[in-house]
Amino acid sequence: MDLTAAELRVLDAVERTGSFSAAAATLDLTQSAVSHSVRMTERKLGTVLFDRGRHGARPTPAGERAVLHGRGVLRLMDVLRADARAASGGELDTRLRIAAFRSAAAQLLPPALTRLTARHPQLSYDVSIVRDVGGGTATEVVEGRADLAIVNLPHRLPASAGLVGGELLDEPYVLIHPTRSPDPRSLPLIDWTENCSTETQAWFRAQDWLPPATINVADDTVLLSMVAHGLGMAVVPETTAADRAPEVTVEPLGPTAPRRTIGYLTTPPLSRSTALRELVAELRGPPVPLDRR
Amino acid sequence: MDLTAAELRVLDAVERTGSFSAAAATLDLTQSAVSHSVRMTERKLGTVLFDRGRHGARPTPAGERAVLHGRGVLRLMDVLRADARAASGGELDTRLRIAAFRSAAAQLLPPALTRLTARHPQLSYDVSIVRDVGGGTATEVVEGRADLAIVNLPHRLPASAGLVGGELLDEPYVLIHPTRSPDPRSLPLIDWTENCSTETQAWFRAQDWLPPATINVADDTVLLSMVAHGLGMAVVPETTAADRAPEVTVEPLGPTAPRRTIGYLTTPPLSRSTALRELVAELRGPPVPLDRR
């Protein structure tokens, strides 16, 4: 017997919330309906999907598989709906879930989403901010919680994950320092947690004029603010320095400057969907203010 | 409103058969049910999916998208079902659809499927034979008609297709000739249509002792039979010559012999499914008789 989309949504909600009652609340259903639904699903599959206990419901191994694949099914059904409508000249209406690390979200997404919304008013977005460490944003896509991941390239993802993607932006790093500092290069160095690519790290070590970093900051706006207050200098991607305060001066690092490349990753069926193609096209548009090019 | 699995199966059948009534027959439904179902689906999507005429039903652009994505949804739902059952220690029961070219199907599949069926009696298979030209077997996977494609590597598929895969078998070509021939290398050359990779073609041209092919045969068993009857000699992959008649003698071509590599391709979600993993594991087992290693 077939599972229904409603049943899959129940599985998803139960896994997310960790309990039948909480899942019922988020789905605007009765706890009873959730219980019946899960039970029915389990009967259809011939398998127990959740261990129920005092603490709520925890997925069994079978439940984990079901939830994972179920999210894929739901997403694909939405792609079907949105794509079929778009193909017949209708409005493009779907919800795009974007996982990005903070600096990319702040710099890349606003102009792109503005333009995209102008062209397709029915589109809506979920932007989740994920620390770009470990699997980072790509994991969100692999596990079905996001449709598009913004990543730092090169991204050595396990090929078996089967994600597809491309390049969005390639830019050099620049040096920023307080405008009023008499000898900028004598200032202490403030490092940024996201400066973690091996290439960048190697470049840092090769620069003998750079002191070791005395401060390490996770957030780029905090870092900019620190430089503006004269705490030190920093090496950051060009676009991060683009919307700087007047107290911060930018100094190019020349042709040998390290670069950072931002790309995107998504799943093959989504990469073929109209909505995601449109989004990627907009992300490739000019995100950097013209005066900095 | 959600589409149901039954509705997606109707879309698939209508596209396949080209008419509502034929689809109804294959699905064991009434024509009325199919008509109602398609109408309901169209209402849910707000789009016309098929152009109806006396010639039956032809998909509109929107319909094509819907059918394509719908097949993906159905397949993913079956993966969910099979995977969840397998994860809870149950029998692995699903239908695996394999697209292969003839020689690979004949040589690689029988032993692998025998072993796999022994371990998982509930598995069933659809093996479709596709000429390995153009998109070949990979197209079957991309368009959702097969789960696993057996391909000749290297396979330059468009990366946007987002298929994943791996290597299954790497083997040298050998020379075969009639056993009773006094001077085998003076015989005419029989070529095989599937000897089409650029690498193999280049090797052929570089061999000055090889006469140009006078006969070109599409089927490898026919080719073997021709050699057995003394019509000529041929250069074929080792496994093709493995189950030869006694009238055929095999002669290695040495370390410079061209090789053929057979691999598989599948979609990312399927590559994560238990059933397909098991199948690939068996395909990687020793398909070549030990006396030829």
Added chain:
DNA sequence: CGCTTCCATGAGCGCTGTTCATGGAAGCGG
């Protein structure tokens, strides 16, 4: 001008998925 072959439509009916009401089990605090 029937005949056949398409698809469309309305009525009726059974199944499924929901709510409501209720019950049982298990921690938590006095």
Added chain:
DNA sequence: CCGCTTCCATGAACAGCGCTCATGGAAGCG
């Protein structure tokens, strides 16, 4: 030890959907 709360389970009843049956209309074909 006993309520109180917070989980999930279960049975009854009802609504909507998805099916069949029966019928009708439109268009090619000899």
